[in-house]
Amino acid sequence: MxxxxxxxxxxxxxxxxxxxxxxxxxxxxxxxxxxxxxxxxxxxxxxxxxxxxxxxxxxxxxxxxxxxxxxxxxxxxxxxxxxxxxxxxxxxxxxxxxxxxxxxxxxxxxxxxxxxxxxxxxxWTRFLPSTLKTLEIIQSGVLGKIITLHADFGFKAIKDFEGRAYNQKLGGGALLDIGIYPIYLSLLILGYPSAIKASSIFAQTGVDETTSMLFQYDNESTALLNCTFGCDTNCEAIIYGELGKITIHTKFHESKKVTLHLKDQEPVVFDFPRDTFGYNYEADEVHACLQAGKLESEIFPLSASQKLIHLLDKTREAAKIFY
Ligand SMILES: NC(=O)c1ccc[n+]([C@@H]2O[C@H](COP(=O)([O-])OP(=O)(O)OC[C@H]3O[C@@H](n4cnc5c(N)ncnc54)[C@H](OP(=O)(O)O)[C@@H]3O)[C@@H](O)[C@H]2O)c1
Missing domain, CATH: 3.40.50.720 (NAD(P)-binding Rossmann-like Domain)
Structure with missing residues (x-):
């Protein structure tokens, strides 16, 4: 044991x-x-x-x-x-x-x-069963080429300018806190974009309250992403392919349900019930890595973190978000 x-x-x-x-x-x-x-x-x-x-x-x-x-x-x-x-x-x-x-x-x-x-x-989202199912469906090819990915994460945050969300000294702002989820999903599904457009609305503390992003890829796919502390949004992700779409149901970053819609077919629903917040899956990966004597995860390696922070930096640059 x-x-x-x-x-x-x-x-x-x-x-x-x-x-x-x-x-x-x-x-x-x-x-x-x-x-x-x-x-x-x-x-x-x-x-x-x-x-x-x-x-x-x-x-x-x-x-x-x-x-x-x-x-x-x-x-x-x-x-x-x-x-x-x-x-x-x-x-x-x-x-x-x-x-x-x-x-x-x-x-x-x-x-x-x-x-x-x-x-x-x-x-942690990398290890959720909903993410694994989404990847499995995409890799099976049933959707054909992915044309566009839409994902948003928004909630009405309490306007406490000393608190973590709005305080620049605590790394406040929607992009780094919650925008990272739609951005990471786009990276996982579509890879690194060839063009990045992003625009932010700033709170009076100087942090981004809303950031909207449009990424374009060499293979002519796009991603339309949004994050905000200003209001509650659908918090859904939809991946549209030539032959159908996948919905990662709200809140997509912690989803327990994925639906596959193929043209002229009944939707197929995949449920992933759990009674945890969902952090147990990433913890299990750490346990497996340590028990095997690994220095990094093969599922979410350090090179993936490097790509993610590079994309966050470039998106911040486009949206003129500075710390
Ligand atoms: N994975 C997720 O789903 C998820 C969700 C929320 C947040 N996060 C991430 O987790 C991190 C913490 O977020 P949180 O929501 O847990 O924040 P939080 O409730 O404010 O807790 C952060 C803790 O950090 C410690 N700390 C050390 N220096 C601090 C300082 N100068 N100001 C404030 N706190 C300081 C404090 O703990 P002590 O005083 O007890 O040491 C504080 O309670 C963030 O980077 C955030 O992006 C991840």
């Missing part, structure tokens, strides 16, 4: 809470230690999620033996906290976006390779 993987957490915020909850449904994962800028918050978190250790600063996490650390701080701190782990020889699953820009991601990857330590971006 494979051994249990002991997780540590850096940053006891909202996403850490969901991840810790999903870890309980995995076969091999256990939350072992949590570190926070507040000892009281770490202790409270540890109590709720049965972690053995709680620390009031991130460095102390390395005083106990953890097999892997989940970095769950806001994006501008991903580089610093990932390097902290890698320099301690500890494998890392770091939240998306991996870094604020390509140079940060390259630094993380170079360090992981130099130290020979496992590293992966927490692009």
């Amino acid at each position: 494979e051994k249990k993987i002991k997780w540590g957490i850096i940053g006891a915020g909202r996403i850490a809470e969901k991840f810790a909850s999903d870890l309980k449904s995995t076969t091999y994962g256990e939350l072992f230690a949590v570190s926070s800028t507040s000892l009281a918050r770490a202790q409270d978190f540890a109590l709720r999620h049965d972690a053995k250790h709680a620390f009031g600063n991130y460095e102390e996490l390395f005083s106990v033996e953890v097999d892997v650390v989940y970095v769950a701080t806001p994006h501008p701190f991903h580089l610093q906290h990932t390097l902290l782990c890698l320099n301690n020889g500890t494998p890392v699953l770091c939240e998306k976006p991996f870094g604020m820009e390509e140079s940060e991601v390259n630094q993380m990857i170079t360090t992981a390779r130099e130290k020979k330590v496992f590293l992966m971006e927490a692009m």
Whole structure:
């Protein structure tokens, strides 16, 4: 039997809470230690999620033996906290976006390779059954050539200008926070675009509140993508091919349902019920990689993270989003 993987957490915020909850449904994962800028918050978190250790600063996490650390701080701190782990020889699953820009991601990857330590971006949607089914359908060829992909992610965010969504110092803005999901889907399905158009509406704090994107590809496909903190949108993804379409139902980035529509045929619905948030699938991939002694995932390799941050940088450039 494979051994249990002991997780540590850096940053006891909202996403850490969901991840810790999903870890309980995995076969091999256990939350072992949590570190926070507040000892009281770490202790409270540890109590709720049965972690053995709680620390009031991130460095102390390395005083106990953890097999892997989940970095769950806001994006501008991903580089610093990932390097902290890698320099301690500890494998890392770091939240998306991996870094604020390509140079940060390259630094993380170079360090992981130099130290020979496992590293992966927490692009959890790559591992969802709905994503795997979508890829399987596309690869089967039933849709023919993909002509265009439409995807959006929007919700009405609370206008707290100090909070993570709107605060520039915390890496605020719709593109990096939620636009990354439609962008990643386009990258996964259509590859890297040959032309990028993007336009943003900015909040008074200077972060993008809405960003609309139009990508074009060498094979004459397009992608029409949108993200916003201004209102609730459908949060659906539709991939249109010459012979039919696939709908990844709302909210597409955490979908439990995919429908295949082929011309003159009854739609085929694929349901993927689950009672987790969906973070267990990425955790399972980390467990499998660590148990096999791998330094990166073959399903979501570091080269995929590099392409993704490059595309985010180029989209920001087109939309004139600066930090
Ligand atoms: N995969 C997903 O579905 C998903 C969903 C939401 C967010 N995320 C990503 O996860 C990261 C965290 O998001 P979140 O929504 O969990 O944020 P959050 O609720 O604000 O939590 C972030 C935590 O980071 C720590 N932190 C360290 N330095 C900080 C600083 N200067 N300001 C604020 N917090 C600081 C704090 O924890 P302590 O004080 O306890 O150390 C804080 O609670 C972001 O990069 C985001 O993109 C991913």
